[in-house]
Amino acid sequence: SYAERSKLSPYEGGTRTPIMFRWPGTIPAADRPELCSSIDIVPTILAAASATGPHHFPGLNLLAQLKSGDAIDRDTLFGESFAHDIADIENPHASLLHRWVIRGHDKLLLTYDGAPGRMKYPAKNGDAQLFDLKADPSETVNLAVQKPDLVKELSAALDGWYVPSERQAGKVQRKAKGR
Numbered sequence: 001s002y003a004e005r006s007k008l009s010p011y012e013g014g015t016r017t018p019i020m021f022r023w024p025g026t027i028p029a030a031d032r033p034e035l036c037s038s039i040d041i042v043p044t045i046l047a048a049a050s051a052t053g054p055h056h057f058p059g060l061n062l063l064a065q066l067k068s069g070d071a072i073d074r075d076t077l078f079g080e081s082f083a084h085d086i087a088d089i090e091n092p093h094a095s096l097l098h099r100w101v102i103r104g105h106d107k108l109l110l111t112y113d114g115a116p117g118r119m120k121y122p123a124k125n126g127d128a129q130l131f132d133l134k135a136d137p138s139e140t141v142n143l144a145v146q147k148p149d150l151v152k153e154l155s156a157a158l159d160g161w162y163v164p165s166e167r168q169a170g171k172v173q174r175k176a177k178g179r
Helices: 038-048 063-068 148-161
Strands: 076-082 096-103 106-111 129-132
Touching (some): 038 063, 076 148, 096 148, 129 148
Antiparallel strands (some): 096 106
């Protein structure tokens, strides 16, 4: 069981988790506020292991910054979530529920129409959601209407990451009767 804004949700309670790297004598203890992602783990571990090869991963190798304490050079992080009752194993986009981008302390969350209808907390609507994570870490105040230019800018950044081939933002597929 889970709460509405906890695991399985696109909100901070469901997506923000600690990542810990420990290497006594090499990586000093630190509490770091920078944006990082689980996609950074593999490149970082491969670098720590001095693994060679054609490693072309989407994540960042954080080893140098972890060793030195220098800031991680990332101001933007992208994410997505999919329905766990997947609609089509050959076509992941059929189950796309949300995409988001965090740039600095601004987070744009877009809802898609990929929910087959068996989610415990389905999206209430498909409106864009914009949050200031510094001022509102619980994501309770949607600033999208007040800041349409920022919504447009961050939406363009999301589309620069990739454009879903079959899903549309702003539409919510409702649960079929009898399911």
